[in-house]
Amino acid sequence: MVDENIPHLLHIAQRSLHFHELHMNAHLDFACVLSSNVQLDILFSSQLQILYFTSKEVNCSRTNAQNYIKPPLFNTVFTPIIGHQSLLVAEGSEHERARRMINPAFHHVNLKSMISIITDQTAKAIQALFNASNLDQSKQKLVDLQIEFNALTLSIIISSAFGSGCETINNSKEVICQNFGKVLDAIVYRSLIMVNQIPLISKLPFWKKDVVDIGTRMIAELIDKIIADRREGRSTSLSSGADLLDLLLSAVDDDGHPFTDQQIKDQALTFVLAGSETTGTLMVWIFYILMTHDDVLQACREEVDRVLPNGIEPTNEHLNELIVCEAIINETLRLYPPAPHFTRYCIREHTIGTERQLRIPVGTTVMINSYIVHRRSDLWSRSLEFDYTRWMRDPKTGLKPKLPHPFAYLPFASGSRNCIGQNFALLEAKMMLAMFVQRCNFELVPGQKIVPDFKLAMYPKYGILVKFSSRQI
Numbered sequence: 064m065v066d067e068n069i070p071h072l073l074h075i076a077q078r079s080l081h082f083h084e085l086h087m088n089a090h091l092d093f094a095c096v097l098s099s100n101v102q103l104d105i106l107f108s109s110q111l112q113i114l115y116f117t118s119k120e121v122n123c124s125r126t127n128a129q130n131y132i133k134p135p136l137f138n139t140v141f142t143p144i145i146g147h148q149s150l151l152v153a154e155g156s157e158h159e160r161a162r163r164m165i166n167p168a169f170h171h172v173n174l175k176s177m178i179s180i181i182t183d184q185t186a187k188a189i190q191a192l193f194n195a196s197n198l199d200q201s202k203q204k205l206v207d208l209q210i211e212f213n214a215l216t217l218s219i220i221i222s223s224a225f226g227s228g229c230e231t232i233n234n235s236k237e238v239i240c241q242n243f244g245k246v247l248d249a250i251v252y253r254s255l256i257m258v259n260q261i262p263l264i265s266k267l268p269f270w271k272k273d274v275v276d277i278g279t280r281m282i283a284e285l286i287d288k289i290i291a292d293r294r295e296g297r298s299t300s301l302s303s304g305a306d307l308l309d310l311l312l313s314a315v316d317d318d319g320h321p322f323t324d325q326q327i328k329d330q331a332l333t334f335v336l337a338g339s340e341t342t343g344t345l346m347v348w349i350f351y352i353l354m355t356h357d358d359v360l361q362a363c364r365e366e367v368d369r370v371l372p373n374g375i376e377p378t379n380e381h382l383n384e385l386i387v388c389e390a391i392i393n394e395t396l397r398l399y400p401p402a403p404h405f406t407r408y409c410i411r412e413h414t415i416g417t418e419r420q421l422r423i424p425v426g427t428t429v430m431i432n433s434y435i436v437h438r439r440s441d442l443w444s445r446s447l448e449f450d451y452t453r454w455m456r457d458p459k460t461g462l463k464p465k466l467p468h469p470f471a472y473l474p475f476a477s478g479s480r481n482c483i484g485q486n487f488a489l490l491e492a493k494m495m496l497a498m499f500v501q502r503c504n505f506e507l508v509p510g511q512k513i514v515p516d517f518k519l520a521m522y523p524k525y526g527i528l529v530k531f532s533s534r535q536i
């Protein structure tokens with residue numbers, strides 16, 4: 064089991080740049096090539112030097128943030144699917160404009176109207192698990208958690224982003240889901256063998272280029288149609304309020320200018336890219352914890368059965384009462400952050416650190432490893448133990464406990480480029496957790512090797528096989 068390895072892994076990771084020991088093989092290969100391969104240094108004509116820091120040293124404050132952009136290499140990985148103008152990859156005034164226009168979509172008030180989409184999709188997924196034809200003789204269903212939760216979170220974000228357009232145009236949801244998965248796999252593959260990063264080579268018709276081209280074209284055509292239908296009033300949000308597409312269509316900048324259709328498509332696809340596998344992976348680790356910590360499962364069940372008696376569906380009114388669920392999600396994000404690191408590229412020379420001062424030259428790629436920060440014993444008491452109670456809100460004031468350091472907890476990064484979808488992700492995770500715990504029994508299939516690996520997110524390398532059965536409520 065993974066936790067037995069952690070003290071050893073941490074020991075190694077804190078002393079070395081080598082993430083191999085953290086089983087982040089794919090990422091390590093990438094990082095090492097960048098830092099050591101002279102040929103590539105010349106190819107990209109920049110000073111490529113990977114530094115490895117904890118957030119305390121880098122200090123993600125506003126002043127420091129101005130000295131960095133996203134690494135240009137990071138951007139080349141995703142542009143085939145989300146374009147150049149998406150929030151994830153845009154820089155400078157273009158990013159600021161888009162961020163200001165999109166921010167309101169993720170405010171609690173607007174997210175409320177997406178709750179029914181989340182609960183509908185989750186209820187359907189649970190029901191599908193227990194279709195009689197799916198069950199073995201003991202009325203159990205064997206499930207790979209990663210596949211199950213990736214499919215569910217993809218379905219939720221597509222429905223929240225594109226509404227009934229996905230259902231009115233023949234098979235469009237299935238086509239988007241299938242092609243999105245294929246294109247992502249191909250992009251990750253092409254990035255790991257460095258094809259995506261070298262402009263000339265990336266245009267050659269090899270290494271799954273056809274998968275990327277055909278898949279992105281099919282997705283783009285469907286989304287163009289979905290946007291046109293919504294503009295013409297032929298489709299609507301799947302909830303009582305506005306969905307993400309409505310909010311993107313109505314957003315205007317300070318001069319009153321809206322997004323173009325191309326920008327709307329890029330932003331909506333960015334939500335699908337950034338908001339599916341990350342949240343899916345969070346759910347996988349939450350269930351891993353529930354199946355390996357009886358006390359945590361019991362506390363969670365007790366709360367869910369009390370707040371949502373007789374199998375009722377969670378609504379906005381229940382959200383604030385699910386405080387154990389919230390604490391379990393926060394603690395899982397601490398020990399198993401789905402995005403375990405983020406990188407920044409220095410564009411202005413400056414000095415960081417207090418005790419250990421370090422000059423950061425222009426062209427340096429700085430990597431901040433939240434996985435390590437979240438496990439530092441000088442920041443967190445019993446840092447390697449899963450203790451959800453450290454996140455419990457004060458019962459009188461409802462306030463969350465104070466962090467040990469402003470940058471000690473970074474599952475969603477920090478600063479002006481932090482995760483814009485974090486409220487959505489936390490809301491979605493809470494709803495899915497409550498409904499699965501309310502309606503299902505689940506147990507880990509014994510004898511599995513469970514180790515974290517890293518591609519787009521930090522996921523269990525060999526999957527996690529689980530037996531699900533329906534719970535009497």
Ligand code: HEM
Nearest residue numbers: 151334337338341342345402405475476480482483484488
């Ligand atoms: C548990 C789930 C999630 C985790 C752990 C997560 C984590 C992160 C992290 C660490 C970043 C910063 C990346 C970097 O700077 O390199 C980020 C950015 C971003 N995330 Fe998330 N995310 C999650 C869910 C979502 C969801 C549900 C959405 C949208 C619906 C979303 C949309 C975005 C966008 C658009 C950005 C780029 C923001 C910008 O650069 O201004 N994320 N996320």
